[in-house]
Amino acid sequence: MLGLFKKKSNMLLGIDISSTSVKLIELSRSGGRYKVEAYAVEPLPPNAVVEKNIAELEVVGQVITRLIAKSRTTLKQAAVAVSGSAVITKQIQMESGLSDDELETQLKIEADQYIPYPIEEVAIDFEVLGPSGVAGRDNVLLAACRKENVEVREAALALAGLTAKVVEVEAYALERSFQLVSNQLAGGRENLTVAVVDIGATMTTLSIMRNGTTIYTREQVFGGKQLTDEIQRRYGLSVEEAGLAKKQGGLPDDYELEVLEPFKEGVVQQISRSLQFFFAAGQYSEVDYILLAGGTSSIPNLDRLVQQKLGTPTLVANPFADMSLSNKVNAGALASDAPALMIACGLAMRSFD
16 A cells, blocks of 8 residues: 555654755644654755656665754654656546445456556555445545555665655645645635645646645656756856855856846746646636745745746745744754745644644
8 A cells, every 4th residue: 555645643754855855844733833843954966866766775765864863853754755747646436335445455456447557566545535426436536656666765764764654645745735835825725726836956846726725737847956057067066066056155246147047037937838838728817826835946036036027926935934943943944945845844744634
């Protein structure tokens, strides 16, 4: 079983393995209020993870080990995610009243109708959504993913002494942390259509949320690595130096105008293009808000530029805005990393399902 919809769990670390870094969040909850107990971000060497696939298992395991030490967490169980492109989801109708075991057996028999891989290579999970409107039939959400995608993540955590209790789809983790951010939008999330644009290092994912539920996603190859590569090329720096300079500054005077501004314009074009695809696909012709997530969205004033060019209210995601912090957590560092921690935060929230 894949554990995409598993309900019960003890306290879990949210661990997000992306192409350039691994991020960790530990949350606690008292009443309705969350607290950040621990957090850390640790960079990955180039090509350890390629387009969200773990290529160098040992290296990723070592990075997670460093991450745990840095965060000073004592938890040993974690939730991780696979990317949406690695997962097939399908809503199907099944006979009502079956137990979970009977449903699983039945799904495995019928799965080859829906899944283009041999069943023995696939991890499947399901959630009963409720009556289908056809007598005696329920709607069931089936999710399937190649076992290797799940097993390599479990193995990377195991190398660092952690157990993967939950393997989830990134989109569901994002949906969960979006609940926290949507409270900051005027009008809450009811009847709002919000475009969440997660700009990672190599991949930008557009997720359209309607009433807090994902109704559309689209991934495209574009991200902050393009800015790092341009800094490296123009100023003759190593990858590490370029990445640091991008975050900490200290680049020559022409950087803002010659390198950063064109990149920001490129981001706006990518967002605009993704939205056009969404509008062309169906019944929507506008969104109420654009929410920027991912590391690249921390670029100063990027939200202003997007809002100015596209005419839609735009803000940078911070799922921790209403949370208290333990004294282990550096508030300034967390605030600057917050937009990149949406998935890790959503995974940590699995502790409270």
